[in-house]
Amino acid sequence: MVSTHRSQGFTLVELIVVIVLLGIVGTFSFSYLGFGAKIFSDAVGRDQLMSQSRFAVERLSRELRNALPRSVRVDSNVNGSCIELVPIISSSSYVQLPQPGASSDKFFEGVTPIAEPGSVMVGQYLYVYATNAAMVYNSNSPRRKVIDTITPHSSNSNLSVFSFVGNPKYFPKSSPARRFFITEQPVSWCVTPAGELQRFSDYGFHNNQRSLSQLVSLGGPMEVMAKQLNNNLADSSQAPFTASASTLQRSSLVLLDLRFGRANDTEPLRIQHEVFVPNVP
Missing domain, CATH: 2.40.10 (Thrombin, subunit H)
Structure with missing residues (x-):
């Protein structure tokens, strides 16, 4: 007696269709997950950038407010890339x-x-x-x-x-x-061409303000206070530091203009902050 039972299975066409559908679903799934991961990574990066910029601005502002009257100076010859004070x-x-x-x-x-x-x-x-x-x-x-x-x-x-x-x-x-x-001895803060905010100390008193290269050659302690700055130091309109002399109406004024940005970031962070420095010696 011949059996009439037929084996159940998938045809080649059905397998190809299923593979194509799974590929399409997988592609969209991975794209969605990748987009979510990019958003998370971007948010973390921005938060880190904000945190370090707030720390640097607050630390520098405190030092400026605690500076010896008439000691704050900015070298205009290098477009205000360094500021010096005596704490x-x-x-x-x-x-x-x-x-x-x-x-x-x-x-x-x-x-x-x-x-x-x-x-x-x-x-x-x-x-x-x-x-x-x-x-x-x-x-x-x-x-x-x-x-x-x-x-x-x-x-x-x-x-x-x-x-x-x-x-x-x-x-x-x-x-x-x-x-x-x-x-104490003078302290200098400088924005470097590499995009770092560096703090120099214990390098002694000098009649003329020291430039970044001179501060490095003096060999005093150096700390990196922030990274990822993108001020164009060749453009005077992007000077990180500007100091205005005191007048009869107000104390000395220091303007901080620090511009932060990450690689491939289309929304840079710019912080402008004014600090009034006591001017009564």
């Missing part, structure tokens, strides 16, 4: 100031300054009435002294007596407000 450790008022003449041999006596925990004032710099950049930065500025010792006053616990390294130990001018400032 304050502490400030206070003096009660006795050695000056030329009969008082030149007196001690410098002042209200004991308060500094941040861990700050060391001995070996740092004391300023009295430095009213321009030359008085702040010149290597032999008579209005800046290096602190040798700080000792408690013999009869007043609120006062301290300061002695200084080298000569002369007197100051040529007194401050109308009887103020003095204790500072």
Whole structure:
């Protein structure tokens, strides 16, 4: 007896049709997943860019607001790619100031300054009435002294007596407000052609502001504060830093114009921020 049962299966045409349909569905599925992954990656990248730019602007703004009056300067010869300042450790008022003449041999006596925990004032710099950049930065500025010792006053616990390294130990001018400032060495922030925001410190005092290449050659500590900047340093309209002198109506003004961008990003991030710097020495 011959069996009439027929084997069940797929024809070649049916298999080809199924493979084509699965390919089409897979292509759209992977495209959708890839698009979602691109959106996620783009959002993460933008968030990282925003975070680092906020950190850099906030750190620089704090240093500018805590800068020695009249110490902020920007070198216009390199389209404002570097800004320099002298950071304050502490400030206070003096009660006795050695000056030329009969008082030149007196001690410098002042209200004991308060500094941040861990700050060391001995070996740092004391300023009295430095009213321009030359008085702040010149290597032999008579209005800046290096602190040798700080000792408690013999009869007043609120006062301290300061002695200084080298000569002369007197100051040529007194401050109308009887103020003095204790500072560290200058600090510079620079935007590099490679798109980094770098901070330089402990490179000493120089009459003229140092350029990026000169700061690198001096060999002081350098920190990278931000990356992915795309300011065109050859274009003065894209200068990262601009400093305006103080007037009778306002303090010194620093304009930050930092432009960030990622590779293949059509929406760059531009941050413009104004910082007012105290100008009463």
